[in-house]
Amino acid sequence: MWLASLRADQRRALLRLAHNVVVSDGLLDPNEEGMIAEFQREMELSSNEEAEYLELDGIGKIFESRRSRIVALLNLLKLSYADGAFEIEEECLLKEISQTFKVDDTEFQLLDNWVKRLNTLESEAQSLMEGD
Numbered sequence: 001m002w003l004a005s006l007r008a009d010q011r012r013a014l015l016r017l018a019h020n021v022v023v024s025d026g027l028l029d030p031n032e033e034g035m036i037a038e039f040q041r042e043m044e045l046s047s048n049e050e051a052e053y054l055e056l057d058g059i060g061k062i063f064e065s066r067r068s069r070i071v072a073l074l075n076l077l078k079l080s081y082a083d084g085a086f087e088i089e090e091e092c093l094l095k096e097i098s099q100t101f102k103v104d105d106t107e108f109q110l111l112d113n114w115v116k117r118l119n120t121l122e123s124e125a126q127s128l129m130e131g132d
Helices: 007-025 030-042 064-081 088-100 105-130
Strands: none
Touching: 007 030, 007 088, 007 105, 030 064, 064 088, 064 105, 088 105
């Protein structure tokens, strides 16, 4: 979502942050792999682009605008639900990222709730398309 609005350096950093999120719980789910591939397509990054660990130190300088930070957090939150469970390790990592981005706990909860509602709406739409 809105990934095309990110600069090239932000796109590469987000791909690496996405990697951090999916490996944080020690499991790599096929749905998470699929969502990372979707991120790469939307950000027009090569599928050969390395999704590797990114140190959080300094990410505030890469994502310096509020918009880029919120785009990153929304997408990382959505990714954290791709396997059907928001694991504590994922939550801790995302809260650490949000603190680095100067997003307080109340706003983090608002973003999380928005992503949950979006996921519900997407599931409803999928059901409508499959229903007979």
